Amino acid sequence: MMHIALVGNPNTGKTSLFNQLTGTYEYVGNWSGVTVEKKVGVLRSKKAKMIDLPGVYSLHPLSRDERVVTQFLLTESFDKILNIVDASQLERNLLLTVQLLEFGKPLAIALNMVDVAERRGIFIDQTKLAEALRVPVVPVIARTGKGCDEVERTLLEKVAEQTELFTLFYGEAMERAIERFIASWGTEEQFPVRWLAIQFYEGNSYVRDYVAEKWPEATWRSLYEQAEKEVQHAEQMSLAQFIYEKRRSFVKEVIQQVVQRTEIGQVTLTDRIDAVVTNKYIGIPLFLLAMYILFQLTFDWLGAPLSDLLDAFFAGPLTDSVTALLEAIGASEFIRALVVDGVIAGVGGVLVFVPQIFILFFFISFLEDSGYMARVALVMDRLMEAVGLNGKAFIPLIIGFGCNVPGVMAARTIEQPRERLVTTLLTPLMSCSARLPVYALFVGAFFAAHQAIVVLSLYVLGISLALILAKLFSLTILKEETSVFVVELPPYRMPQWQALWRSTWDKGKGFVKKAGTFIFGGSVAIWLLSYVGPHGVNVNMDDSFLAMIGGILAPLLAPLGFGTWQAGAALLTGFLAKEVVVSTMNIIYHVPDVESLQGLMATHFTPLSAFSFMVFVLLYVPCLATVATIYKETGSRKWTMFSIGYALVLAYIVSFVIYQVGGLFGF
Amino acid sequence: MVAMTQLRVGERAKIVDLSQVSDLVKRRLLDMGVTEGAEICLKCTMPLGGPFMIENCGQCVGIRRHEAMNIQVKPL
Known part of the structure; x- marks a missing residue:
């Protein structure tokens, strides 16, 4: 049976989408870190298995639940990726998408929370987004299940088995370093070695452990230091920062093409609730x-x-x-x-x-x-x-x-x-x-x-x-x-009765x-x-x-x-x-x-x-x-x-x- | 250019310098799109030296006061 991995930023509705697609119900919450372990379910059509992974901002892990994702990509066999993207936070969501595209597996994007984005004056042209990234994009509302049939159809039919590898050009100094890495690596992997090289240079601790298992420390250290020196010289930036900036400027370009903004000056409900709930004096008593x-x-x-x-x-x-x-x-x-x-x-x-x-x-x-x-x-x-x-x-x-x-x-x-x-x-x-x-x-x-x-x-x-x-x-x-301590504070939402009852029962x-x-x-x-x-x-x-x-x-x-x-x-x-x-x-x-x-x-x-x-x-x-x-x-x-x-x-x-x-x- | 702690609640500012912030916090802020050049708004502060809540592109993030002290911003 085909295996599909569900990957996305924390608190983007991943678990809701998983529940809608598989008909099972997992624990859903509105805070980062609800899913700390991968979970497997079968699609409603029984044609594929879906794996729900913890939410991550990047493939470069900081906490233990985030390591689960990188470990999954590196060590488990699966066929396709469904990347859930929060339309109201396109920039940071696409930063992860770029890393997933570089990984080379067939991928589809489920664009969630389009309604939230529109209320904030963000309008996304899905066709243009699909063209810019060369992958299928399906708008969904994961909480109500709208668009989920389309996601399933896209996953099963439209996502090609073999796609041309997405390649982002990282500048000459960095590209030379990537080539050096690929040339010395030699062995075949289930994923592009280019991806491994980029993650390695970015300082991904899990990937570094993976590399260190194969190479003696002197080898990888000298590769890393050479790259660090050349990039520093050419770009006046640290290696990790440079890679991040390159991705970000690509994402910004994409956003420029696909997003239309209108200024909406209204105060959101979340702002109004927060003015009370996180008030300096009454927050704790409340x-x-x-x-x-x-x-x-x-x-x-x-x-x-x-x-x-x-x-x-x-x-x-x-x-x-x-x-x-x-x-x-x-x-x-x-x-x-x-x-x-x-x-x-x-x-x-x-x-x-x-x-x-x-x-x-x-x-x-x-x-x-x-x-x-x-x-x-x-x-x-x-x-x-x-x-x-x-x-x-x-x-x-x-x-x-x-x-x-x-x-x-x-x-x-x-x-x-x-x-x-x-x-x-x-x-x-x-x-x-x-x-x-x-x-x-x-x-x-x-x-x-x-x-x-x-x-x-x-x-x-x-x-x-x-x-x-x-x-x-x-x-x-x-x-x-x-x-x-850095914590993401998601917008408030009214819990749905059905979801509440489910998680209570669960x-x-x-x-x-x-x-x-x-x-x-x-x-x-x-x-x-x-x-x-x-x-x-x-x-x-x-x-x-x-x-x-x-x-x-x-x-x-x-x-x-x-x-x-x-x-x-x-x-x-x-x-x-x-x-x-x-x-x-x-x-x-x-x-x-x-x-x-x-x-x-x-x-x-x-x-x-x-x-x-x-x-x-x-x-x-x-x-x-x-x-x-x-x-x-x-x-x-x-x-x-x-x-x-x-x-x-x-x-x-x-x-x-x-x-x-x-x-x-x-x- | 002032430290973020100098802002008043509700004031908007542009982030100028994050280099003094500890690495782990900087990475997390980067993940959430809070980078140099980003426009933020100080939403609220907690009492007794408690954390700060800032907003960036509709996304709210909580950080500690001493980290905020190391973030240099330019009020708008």
Whole structure:
């Protein structure tokens, strides 16, 4: 099957176009760096595969997600390129197009956001653009899908297999250097060696590594230095700058031919929103207010009533009808106990929180899709700079509120390796949606009057600790690296309902799926452990294997206020996924619904020890999936172990302090 | 010719010299079309020495104050 690579600048609607063309849906956002890994989909006509790559400004990578593109071009086999171009930012988009044309693969351009450009008074003559670059150009509106059929037809039919190689003349000195490189290279490549030479001279770090694998350092260094000297002499410019300028003057010429501008003096909506949102004085308070509203909606105003309805359904009609059904088919007492006390209590106890989690994901999707996320990076940069990171590190942290796994992955867009590492290590401190069921259970039992404030305090605690640790880490492991911050602020746009729902579902379905697999299996295992003991089956739960295992931890946890085997067992199982803590508690305390569990817990916890327990759950270890992602992202066993180790120590210390100091004040 | 930090919010200027800016930041600015000769407008600044937001051809970019201090511009 034919493979088509989708390449373009960040935030040009690449993923939207990918979704339209392939009929699948990937995660879409309005900030640079939504796609950090390549993704593959099949075209609607099933005639070709499409590969969605992270957005890049140039093939010369600065951050790790950008390396993915250069690596893809150099090492993977594919047939055609679809280059998506933002019509409202033609100049910088075409700078990338030139590099792609030099790469020599058959290419088509999808010209996106023509409507945005026209509103700004930029009119592009597509026929002339196609002539100037000698490739097909198709106008599209990726968000609505307009023009996508035409793109597909063009890709499959009009893009010739063999095109005459696009050659930009770089001036005599540079051309001599390119020829020297090609002559010494010798070997055949899947791509033009001329492209390799140009990228090498431009200082592309990935290409340099590629060249260095073949040549000894002395060879490539002398080639590079000779070129640098000759170009400097002839043009009074550094090599990289000269190559950039040459491309730019070509692009400017093209733009001169194809673009018509009319002055439109009107103030755009984005300008008006930014005047408020990024206002010097109210920018930060506004962000905090937005967060506060988000939490109120999730917990108090919308989420809680919906959860209660669901809980009533699980505890009442569902349990009753399942029990009746099992009786009717004559199931044994064991099976009945397993299904009702194990599966329904365990899985149902977690599913009750689906409404809250979906509401949270919905608002996070809204923030991403609207373009506000990039402003958050801007508004929070000063604070992040103070702790040695930059504003962009705030985006993974906010995404981490939904789920730590994509949060850790979003850290890839940070340019400096150490800043990226610290952000990766700290993202698990963000209170993800899976921890919500635990909080909801406890705040409902002990802090009914102040639910939102108590939960908010846990989120704030997570962020505060992350900032303090960032400062600590930046003084130790990341010293000697200066922090860098340049962020693109895209125009605002009203998210489309369909796209919002899709991305909410996309994020939330993982939670539902987990309930069906992990939590289902975990519930059965935990129930069995509680049902079986050293002295036989159907034992008193205090004599079960589960009590024995939890009992080992209990003395260690006593100084934190929850030294019971039940808490120990629940925390142990919580490593699988944090919401399993709730499943385990439901099974252990053997109750039909959340309400009666909360009543029962009042005898095992005090408000203070409940708070201490929630803090411990917030901090103690990243869940299994997050640990796996951290390992994948850092590629280091040492840092992965560190992420678990520091979290455990931190959780113990903070819970200890809260319980002991709180005790002194008589709580 | 003045440093970008001398501009008032809403003022337009032409970038004259980027040579004092750190390499990584310069590359990123180049990627976004902010080069010598480009016309920019200072959109807003964040408090307590926070970042600057500038606009260039309808594209907004956020940079830090100390980088802005190293960018020489000519007010228009």
